[in-house]
Amino acid sequence: MLAYQKPCTIGDPVDDIDTPALVVCLNKLEENVGKMNTAMEKYPGVAVRPHVKTHKCPEVARMQMRAGAVGMCCQTLTEAEAMVGGGVADVFITNELVGKTKLRRLASLARQAAVSITVDDAANLQDISDVATEMGVTIHIAIEVNVGQDRCGVEPGEPAVSLAKLATSLPGVTFKGIHCYNGWNQHVRSTEERSNAVNKVVDLTRKTLEALKAAGLECPYVTGGGTGTFHFEAASKVFTEVQPGSYVFMDADYYKNLARDGNFDTEFLQSLFVLTTVQSAAASGERVVLDAGLKAVSLDSGVPMLSQRPDLTYHSGGDNHGIVTPGGDLPVGSKVWLIPGHCDPTVNLYDWIVGLRDGKVECVWPVSGRGPGN
Amino acid sequence: MLAYQKPCTIGDPVDDIDTPALVVCLNKLEENVGKMNTAMEKYPGVAVRPHVKTHKCPEVARMQMRAGAVGMCCQTLTEAEAMVGGGVADVFITNELVGKTKLRRLASLARQAAVSITVDDAANLQDISDVATEMGVTIHIAIEVNVGQDRCGVEPGEPAVSLAKLATSLPGVTFKGIHCYNGWNQHVRSTEERSNAVNKVVDLTRKTLEALKAAGLECPYVTGGGTGTFHFEAASKVFTEVQPGSYVFMDADYYKNLARDGNFDTEFLQSLFVLTTVQSAAASGERVVLDAGLKAVSLDSGVPMLSQRPDLTYHSGGDNHGIVTPGGDLPVGSKVWLIPGHCDPTVNLYDWIVGLRDGKVECVWPVSGRGPGN
Numbered sequence: 030m031l032a033y034q035k036p037c038t039i040g041d042p043v044d045d046i047d048t049p050a051l052v053v054c055l056n057k058l059e060e061n062v063g064k065m066n067t068a069m070e071k072y073p074g075v076a077v078r079p080h081v082k083t084h085k086c087p088e089v090a091r092m093q094m095r096a097g098a099v100g101m102c103c104q105t106l107t108e109a110e111a112m113v114g115g116g117v118a119d120v121f122i123t124n125e126l127v128g129k130t131k132l133r134r135l136a137s138l139a140r141q142a143a144v145s146i147t148v149d150d151a152a153n154l155q156d157i158s159d160v161a162t163e164m165g166v167t168i169h170i171a172i173e174v175n176v177g178q179d180r181c182g183v184e185p186g187e188p189a190v191s192l193a194k195l196a197t198s199l200p201g202v203t204f205k206g207i208h209c210y211n212g213w214n215q216h217v218r219s220t221e222e223r224s225n226a227v228n229k230v231v232d233l234t235r236k237t238l239e240a241l242k243a244a245g246l247e248c249p250y251v252t253g254g255g256t257g258t259f260h261f262e263a264a265s266k267v268f269t270e271v272q273p274g275s276y277v278f279m280d281a282d283y284y285k286n287l288a289r290d291g292n293f294d295t296e297f298l299q300s301l302f303v304l305t306t307v308q309s310a311a312a313s314g315e316r317v318v319l320d321a322g323l324k325a326v327s328l329d330s331g332v333p334m335l336s337q338r339p340d341l342t343y344h345s346g347g348d349n350h351g352i353v354t355p356g357g358d359l360p361v362g363s364k365v366w367l368i369p370g371h372c373d374p375t376v377n378l379y380d381w382i383v384g385l386r387d388g389k390v391e392c393v394w395p396v397s398g399r400g401p402g403n
Numbered sequence: 404m405l406a407y408q409k410p411c412t413i414g415d416p417v418d419d420i421d422t423p424a425l426v427v428c429l430n431k432l433e434e435n436v437g438k439m440n441t442a443m444e445k446y447p448g449v450a451v452r453p454h455v456k457t458h459k460c461p462e463v464a465r466m467q468m469r470a471g472a473v474g475m476c477c478q479t480l481t482e483a484e485a486m487v488g489g490g491v492a493d494v495f496i497t498n499e500l501v502g503k504t505k506l507r508r509l510a511s512l513a514r515q516a517a518v519s520i521t522v523d524d525a526a527n528l529q530d531i532s533d534v535a536t537e538m539g540v541t542i543h544i545a546i547e548v549n550v551g552q553d554r555c556g557v558e559p560g561e562p563a564v565s566l567a568k569l570a571t572s573l574p575g576v577t578f579k580g581i582h583c584y585n586g587w588n589q590h591v592r593s594t595e596e597r598s599n600a601v602n603k604v605v606d607l608t609r610k611t612l613e614a615l616k617a618a619g620l621e622c623p624y625v626t627g628g629g630t631g632t633f634h635f636e637a638a639s640k641v642f643t644e645v646q647p648g649s650y651v652f653m654d655a656d657y658y659k660n661l662a663r664d665g666n667f668d669t670e671f672l673q674s675l676f677v678l679t680t681v682q683s684a685a686a687s688g689e690r691v692v693l694d695a696g697l698k699a700v701s702l703d704s705g706v707p708m709l710s711q712r713p714d715l716t717y718h719s720g721g722d723n724h725g726i727v728t729p730g731g732d733l734p735v736g737s738k739v740w741l742i743p744g745h746c747d748p749t750v751n752l753y754d755w756i757v758g759l760r761d762g763k764v765e766c767v768w769p770v771s772g773r774g775p776g777n
Contacts (some may be wrong), residue, residue: 033774039527042423048502048777049777050775051775090411105748107407107408107721122689124682124723125692127735127736128422128680150683150685150735152736175685177617178718179686180684180692180721181724183685184685217538282588284427289436306501308500308555309503309523309524311523311549311556311558311562312553316553318554318555321775322776323701323703323748324748324774324775325776328703329697329702347554348478348747348776349456349478350555351497352554354525361501361524361526362502374697377698378744379775380774391501399407400407400698401424401752401753402696403407403422
């Protein structure tokens with residue numbers, strides 16, 4: 030067993046949780062999962078397939094499936110294997126997988142669950158077909174279209190048609206539809222600008238659908254959107270599915286969206302925290318030091334906020350420390366609740382999510398989809 | 404078993420390693436371990452206690468112990484437990500541990516190995532004494548002195564004396580000496596400026612030693628220094644031990660030191676790489692996309708370099724992707740070797756280190772000290 034030891038046991042009070050610990054408030058998590066369901070009732074015919082890259086945890090996925098999700102999006106094979114192993118019967122890998130080793134793992138998963146994956150390269154698609162045929166399974170293909178993310182994906186229109194045609198012609202695979210996601214749009218701060226940004230995505234998606242139709246190809250599946258934009262994709266009449274992930278936990282970066290406008294974004298609550306302890310107050314007039322550094326909170330989207338202490342600021346103190354200023358009233362041993370800057374990579378630093386209700390530990394969930402990206 | 408699956412098996416060629424993977428070149432690692440030994444022969448009476456926060460891996464620690472290390476420095480209890488479990492008989496935790504849960508784990512370790520720890524707070528020292536007494540063990544105390552890091556540690560001189568006196572008076576603990584480390588100095592780029600920075604550390608350390616002596620306290624143990632500065636501390640006639648860590652692996656940030664001056668820094672070789680695969684070349688005229696994002700390489704000290712490809716630049720593409728420009732000659736499926744910006748937090752993202760020799764996998768080591776900081 031490689032995981033570090035569990036930070037607490039069921040029934041423990043907060044004070045007994047070893048820190049740093051990743052803690053989720055179960056009431057708020059459940060409220061978020063329910064609210065997504067309610068939000069999606071406004072868009073009949075549009076499905077929700079939440080993204081597990083946020084939580085990487087089968088227990089949360091099962092909660093989302095019970096609330097009406099049609100399946101789960103995954104970013105890595107490890108996440109997909111963890112979800113299928115945890116009982117999810119339909120997984121969509123929103124990422125290209127390359128090489129025989131990975132593709133055989135993919136085909137093996139397709140024996141146990143409905144498996145779909147994005148593709149943006151003809152030779153890769155041929156490899157998937159070969160492995161699926163060799164292993165006697167069917168893998169469903171969504172062509173990734175570059176709708177402004179400028180990362181993976183073929184250009185809209187004809188390049189997508191060309192790959193879709195190939196998918197319909199090869200054995201072991203089906204052409205499922207198109208994947209049109211722009212992650213950067215999630216973090217455009219104002220609602221109006223975010224809506225305008227999604228309009229561009231919808232235009233490029235529509236252009237691709239028209240090209241597919243002109244080529245005689247049915248495209249019943251169009252997927253994209255995240256926590257920051259899913260309302261717009263869902264209302265577009267073009268998308269058939271949305272993939273929000275962060276809404277279950279939220280984070281300080283999404284909070285900056287909320288702070289800019291008072292609309293439906295505010296429907297989700299901050300449920301995820303990193304519980305830390307003050308380990309040094311030797312210079313407490315100037316600073317105190319927390320036992321949570323960049324191994325405990327990902328700093329890629331900015332430093333964490335201190336929950337309920339807007340007067341205090343977190344500064345990076347290296348791998349193992351967070352420096353809080355001014356911090357004069359926090360003695361050694363006191364607990365500080367951090368709101369991570371970015372939930373997804375922060376969760377990836379942990380093997381365990383502690384579920385808290387009414388001040389007591391109700392569960393300790395393994396983050397079994399964690400890893401560097403395999 | 405929570406770890407993601409091993410990326411390869413012993414005997415595999417490079418092409419069969421599943422990516423992203425953390426790979427160490429064993430010849431270079433062994434050369435680095437040997438070179439540290441040779442370097443320290445210049446400083447008789449000064450011991451080397453390498454820091455495991457770099458590798459978190461008992462196999463590497465045992466290699467360092469065989470080469471003459473007197474014990475290992477650890478930053479967390481998880482690291483210390485992994486090292487003692489892996490056969491290291493003397494561990495020094497260069498960090499404050501707070502709270503009964505952690506202190507009981509510490510005392511439990513002291514049943515199996517010689518255990519020392521830094522302290523900068525009287526109440527915390529009292530707690531350590533209480534737990535050690537309760538569990539019938541001895542824990543050795545090094546007072547952490549703030550020599551310019553401005554993080555943990557009491558101020559030089561009298562505040563250190565006061566804690567040292569307390570350590571000598573309490574049961575279950577001994578006063579071992581002082582910990583005088585300034586991490587920021589490791590990354591001062593020019594040798595001359597780095598030497599000047601260490602002179603300030605040495606002055607503050609000497610001031611504290613004089614205050615201890617005036618108070619009638621023997622201080623046979625003075626520890627500090629890292630890969631960037633250990634020569635200066637070792638030559639100071641004040642330090643009795645140095646704590647270099649990164650020298651076993653090196654990284655792109657330390658490489659910036661090397662690039663600035665042609666002196667002894669260059670003695671260590673880059674042995675650690677993140678092996679990645681090109682997963683998308685749909686826009687290969689402009690960019691290609693690697694399967695290694697910020698879950699595979701820590702970006703806190705800048706982006707990774709591409710080994711042997713100084714013409715190419717890595718850009719962050721989020722959690723799971725690295726974007727390489729211009730990248731025109733890298734087809735889908737080709738391997739790219741990244742030199743991490745910062746080795747310590749990059750290693751912390753992995754459960755496995757793949758050891759490579761002559762193009763084949765010789766070992767797959769568990770990173771058993773990994774974790775958020777518990």
